[in-house]
Amino acid sequence: xxxxxxxxxxxxxxxxxxxxxxxxxxxxxxxxxxxxxxxxxxxxxxxxxxxxxxxxxxxxxxxxxxxxxxxxxxxxxxxxxxxxxxxxxxxxxxxxxxxxxxxxxxxxxxxxxxxxxxxxxxxxxxxxxxxxxxxxxxxxxxxxxxxxxxxxxxxxxxxxxxxxxxxxxxxxxxxxxxxxxxxxxxxxxxxxxxxxxxxxxxxxxxxxxxxxxxxxxxxxxxxxxxxxxxxxxxxxxxxxxxxxxxxxxxxxxxxxxxxxxxxxxxxxxxxxxxxxxxxxxxxxxxxxxxxxxxxxxxxxxxxxxxxxxxxxxxxxxxxxxxxxxxxxxxxxxxxxxxxxxxxxxxxxxxxxxxxxxxxx
Numbered sequence: 071x072x073x074x075x076x077x078x079x080x081x082x083x084x085x086x087x088x089x090x091x092x093x094x095x096x097x098x099x100x101x102x103x104x105x106x107x108x109x110x111x112x113x114x115x116x117x118x119x120x121x122x123x124x125x126x127x128x129x130x131x132x133x134x135x136x137x138x139x140x141x142x143x144x145x146x147x148x149x150x151x152x153x154x155x156x157x158x159x160x161x162x163x164x165x166x167x168x169x170x171x172x173x174x175x176x177x178x179x180x181x182x183x184x185x186x187x188x189x190x191x192x193x194x195x196x197x198x199x200x201x202x203x204x205x206x207x208x209x210x211x212x213x214x215x216x217x218x219x220x221x222x223x224x225x226x227x228x229x230x231x232x233x234x235x236x237x238x239x240x241x242x243x244x245x246x247x248x249x250x251x252x253x254x255x256x257x258x259x260x261x262x263x264x265x266x267x268x269x270x271x272x273x274x275x276x277x278x279x280x281x282x283x284x285x286x287x288x289x290x291x292x293x294x295x296x297x298x299x300x301x302x303x304x305x306x307x308x309x310x311x312x313x314x315x316x317x318x319x320x321x322x323x324x325x326x327x328x329x330x331x332x333x334x335x336x337x338x339x340x341x342x343x344x345x346x347x348x349x350x351x352x353x354x355x356x357x358x359x360x361x362x363x364x365x366x367x368x369x370x371x372x373x374x375x376x377x378x379x380x381x382x383x384x385x386x387x388x389x390x391x392x393x394x395x396x397x398x399x400x401x402x403x404x405x406x407x408x409x410x411x412x413x414x415x416x417x418x419x420x421x422x423x424x425x426x427x428x429x430x
Contacts, residue, residue, distance in 0.1 A: 071410040071423035072107045072114060072390055073245035074234040077227035078196060078423045080216045081115030088113070095119055096210025098344030098351045105247045106388055108287035108294075118249045119211050120196025120223055121421040127185035128152040132192055134201035136209050137355040138417055140177030140322045140367045156185045159305035164253030164415045166318050168374050174366045177322045183254035183415035186307030187273065194261075194269050194409055195223025195424035206344065206351040207417075208250075223424060224267035229405075234427040239399035241280040244410070245287065245390040246423075251317040252414035255302065257310045258395055263405035263426065272409045275401070276309050280394040284314055286381065288389045297380040299393070310413075311393070315386055318373035319416045323360040403430050 072079075081087045090111040094100035103118040123136035126143055128150030135144065160171055164183065169176045182189035192200075199211035202220040211219040217226050236242045244258055259272035283296050300312040337345065337356030344351040353359065360367075381389075406429055412421040 071117075071244065071246050071408075071425060072105055072112055073243065073392075074232040074408060074425040074427055075113070075230070076117050076410075076423040076425045077230045078117035078120045078223060079113060079115040080227060080230060081117075081214050082113035084115070084214045084216070086212075086214075087115040095212050096204055096208060098204055098206055098210065098349060099208050099342035100210070101208045101249065103249060104387060105249070105390070106289050107245065107247075107390055108289070108291070108392070112247075116198075116211060116214075117423060118421070119199055119208075120423065121200040121419050122191040122193070122197055123200040123209055124418050125182050125189040125191065125420050126180045126418060127156065127182060127188035129190055131190050132420075136200060136205060136207045136417070136419060138207065138319070138322065139355075139360060140364050141174060141179060142418065143180045144418060152185055152188060156188050156306045158184050158186060158302070158307050162255070162300070162302050162305070162307065162312060164255070164313055164316065164376050166374050167376050168371070174364070175368055177367055178253075178415050181254075181415050181418050182413035182420050186255060186302065186310045186413050187257070187411070188306070189413060189420055191269065191411075191420045191422060193222040193224050194267055194272050194411070194422055195227060196422035197222055198226075200419065206342075206355055223422065227424065229263065229426050232426050234425070236397045236427055236429045238397055238401055238403065238429060240397050241394050242397055243392055243394055244408070245392045246410060246412070247390040248313075248315070248386055251313070251315055251386065252416040252419060253313055253317055254413045254415040255307065255310045255312045256410060256412040258393075259409045259411065260398075260401070260406050261409060263407055267407060267409075267424065272411075275398065277395040277398075278309065279311060280396045285392040286389040287392050293389075295381070300377075313412075314380055314391065316375040316377050316379055317416065318375055323357055323364055323367050397429065401429060404428075
């Protein structure tokens with residue numbers, strides 16, 4: 071979430087991330103939170119590194135394992151309390167719609183978006199780095215005066231007045247931006263600033279969408295454009311909104327790399343600093359290992375996009391997604407925390423951001 075300014079972007083007050091700078095985070099597979107907040111400077115700090123790794127709907131907790139194995143359930147069936155109506159209807163998938171639901175080719179079946187809001191999270195304001203120690207798949211966080219790897223957002227991120235004022239019964243604009251496209255969808259929620267910031271509190275006030283569209287905001291406002299939104303109105307996840315940018319992952323046992331077997335042989339990936347010696351951090355997520363564990367996945371077809379790209383040829387790093395939400399008319403005036411939750415479908419991850427607002 072880039073508007074209102076999130077508590078999670080507090081690192082923008084660190085000289086390393088000030089004035090729109092986005093240095094790399096992590097040493098195994100460095101990424102950054104490069105972004106574009108419409109016509110404003112995007113002082114985002116490390117806010118895109120507040121998330122939860124290894125989360126399956128119905129599990130009691132996330133396990134921190136962000137390796138993208140297909141068909142990977144992060145807890146036993148005995149733990150789950152899901153009901154049939156919790157499951158997302160196939161029409162709202164952001165993965166390949168030609169897969170048979172529940173089959174071995176339906177590789178995302180255990181990921182958060184398949185039952186929106188039903189996967190556990192480490193914290194409703196995110197965990198720094200998504201787990202406790204740095205790992206492959208960009209689970210990382212650079213220590214600052216504000217947080218370190220494994221910190222929980224609701225515990226360490228202090229109130230950060232944004233100057234944002236919403237009016238009861240009115241509408242308000244919010245913005246978010248992707249660093250990597252993991253499909254799925256998202257929701258905005260409110261929790262009173264004086265309450266304990268937990269999932270139960272946020273789930274009590276999920277915000278409604280005021281328009282059936284998104285606005286894509288570019289740094290050059292003349293490029294701004296309006297696109298159709300898809301809201302979940304049937305089955306699990308009612309009230310959530312689809313990520314409007316289609317994507318089909320090709321890294322689920324689908325790379326053509328040389329086999330590595332026997333002692334001393336490692337994953338052939340060389341695309342990240344920690345993939346080679348001495349860490350060999352990509353070994354567990356290597357497509358060859360994946361293929362041996364799941365020999366029937368996938369079936370060799372060219373992936374099919376679930377819906378047309380509304381902005382073909384445009385880099386999603388160049389714009390933010392703006393939505394208009396309804397401010398509840400019957401909510402008490404006061405200070406609130408706005409929570410943004412993105413449940414992914416192409417990974418077992420949930421992203422969270424929290425921002426401070428005033429409602430009059």
